[in-house]
């Protein structure tokens with residue numbers, strides 16, 4: 001593997017760290033591939049571990065879908081092994097574990113780390129013309145702190161309860177009084193939180209301090225902007241979640257009384273003294289992080305999609321500055337909209353009105369972004385390959401996911417659809433339809449830079465087509481379910497008479513979910529196959545402008561033989577009078 | 591091939607809108623995939639809002655979706671050929687366009703913010719008033735709803751009209767309510783957070799232990815509705831449901847008189 005794909009040739013030319021010099025091959029291997037401080041290796045480590053967790057989280061989703069389509073029936077093939085004691089079927093408690101772990105894994109182990117950890121690490125230094133991150137050792141730590149988190153979650157799933165069962169929102173008193181495996185879940189997330197905080201401090205410092213000469217802030221690619229703003233969001237929002245998690249843990253272990261009110265009757269028998277806590281406090285702290293988290297999970301994808309589309313359309317990004325300003329607006333407003341998750345929670349209904357207004361406002365910058373993407377492809381020369389297709393798919397899905405948010409912002413309507421599948425439809429359109437499709441596009445786009453080989457474009461397009469069809473087949477009908485009041489987080493919704501006629505719709509959704517899983521097998525084979533047998537890629541296969549395309553594929557440690565001088569922005573495609581349809585940022589003017 | 595992709599992106603707004611329209615109109619096989627039948631006066635306004643927002647969404651969804659499809663259809667080029675792909679038009683921004691769509695979108699959003707305020711006030715802010723002792727006061731609750739893992743307790747105020755008195759009528763998982771008049775309910779929880787959800791009334795309220803919540807509605811007809819818990823409360827959450835029996839005022843009074851004083855109350859007191 002080291003011979004061509006993972007070329008190490010740069011180790012001799014641009015070394016500025018000692019690990020390459022050890023004569024012991026084992027030490028050298030560990031230093032280069034395991035405990036590496038090279039941002040690219042760390043990025044790839046994040047990429048591979050996130051992809052593995054994506055598979056696990058996806059399988060959990062399929063189990064959820066199985067239960068909703070064929071409740072209390074034996075799961076074929078694996079049911080007998082997994083649920084021997086229950087006759088091969090999912091138990092109600094385990095169903096709660098399934099959706100709790102699905103959400104936890106997808107949010108904290110897949111979407112956030114693949115965007116910020118994998119692409120953030122890999123791309124930021126390359127795109128701004130830096131040799132590495134500002135704090136390489138801290139960067140390495142931020143990856144290795146993920147492993148205790150992985151360990152905690154796996155341990156939690158190995159307990160007799162098979163994992164946390166209180167939903168990823170972990171509302172007390174449920175998560176304190178009855179929360180199985182709560183402590184392990186909390187500890188795991190604290191590790192994730194510290195890891196992300198180390199990462200975000202690193203990204204902010206790197207972007208502010210290590211840009212190549214000529215790389216002004218307004219010459220940075222949107223990918224870097226998206227990641228930069230995301231890092232700021234994380235730096236300010238994550239400490240709140242981490243503190244809240246610690247409070248939750250203390251509540252469970254030492255009965256501190258932050259969240260439990262007086263006079264609780266656990267099991268309706270035993271009155272408990274909760275020392276006068278307030279359950280809503282948790283919700284405020286939790287959503288203060290978890291609403292910005294929504295943007296943490298989509299802004300980097302927005303940035304990458306902007307770059308892929310501009311390059312794919314051979315045309316400047318339309319409205320570069322408005323795009324940046326709208327990202328800044330989203331991140332600012334993102335801190336004052338969290339209450340829209342709590343319209344019927346029992347907090348002041350006057351407060352709901354102010355959160356409703358800020359939530360309506362935040363739709364504006366998102367809309368501006370969509371219009372600008374449309375302006376970007378308009379009049380272009382669209383190169384219809386996998387990255388562009390996924391970028392277009394991102395826009396198409398983001399339109400749906402963004403628009404359905406309007407219904408939730410409207411407080412009276414939200415009262416009807418909250419806690420239903422409408423919400424599930426909405427955030428899966430944003431997180432899966434948009435972010436994950438964007439990530440797939442980004443993998444096709446930067447794969448040649450990472451591994452020196454192209455992914456197969458035909459199978460990439462097949463992957464896109466099937467994913468696109470099945471994403472819509474899976475998530476679009478959920479809007480209708482939600483309108484009917486069909487509840488999320490219930491092991492058997494058909495206990496309610498009013499929902500019984502919705503079983504066929506759920507079976508349709510489950511079939512589509514299986515189709516979606518099958519489509520990802522195509523991706524997996526393409527990805528792994530291309531690692532070894534993909535067509536050799538040139539340094540700049542997409543004829544793109546940004547700096548990462550000026551260095552050899554699988555760039556050496558230290559990235560640039562010589563720090564480049566930047567002369568222009570990253571979107572000078574089809575510049576009138578220029579003799580080529582692209583104009584790299586570091587190409588000296590004639 | 592790019593024509594094919596153009597069609598695919600065209601299909602999103604077209605198929606999406608058709609399916610949605612059929613569902614909202616209740617056409618088979620999409621019948622039943624819309625808001626459930628409504629038996630609450632305030633629910634009419636919610637449905638209206640729901641439709642207005644869907645109308646706005648449909649306009650944006652179809653116009654942007656068709657624009658996307660058209661862009662792919664019209665500007666889709668060839669596969670990466672290695673050659674120059676000249677011919678893309680070079681333009682970078684337009685302040686006029688940015689201003690236009692920002693102002694238009696902001697206008698719609700401000701309109702929506704204001705337009706929904708009345709309905710929210712009706713549902714959550716303006717508890718019905720009645721005249722008590724010569725003054726207009728918040729209407730007292732008809733019954734106390736106590737949520738617990740995994741069931742509902744309903745304490746109907748007895749003939750004295752007050753809660754927590756010996757003539758309260760207690761029922762498990764069955765709530766009697768008169769229709770045709772404003773009704774206030776008091777919600778409490780014994781253990782964890784639950785949520786009082788009545789799809790037929792388009793009414794939902796989380797119940798936080800340690801707090802008291804009030805909901806109100808004016809039911810329109812004598813039907814039996816389902817009450818379901820919509821906040822995860824543990825392994826048995828899915829089983830947590832009850833029924834709401836809507837009856838005329840005279841039937842309600844007669845029923846209350848027959849039950850009261852509720853025989854079980856004394857027995858329950860003794861037990862505790």
Ligand SMILES: [Cu+2]
Pocket residue numbers: 290291294337338340341
């Ligand atoms: Cu939110």
Ligand SMILES: [Cu+2]
Pocket residue numbers: 784785819820821822823824827828830
């Ligand atoms: Cu419940």
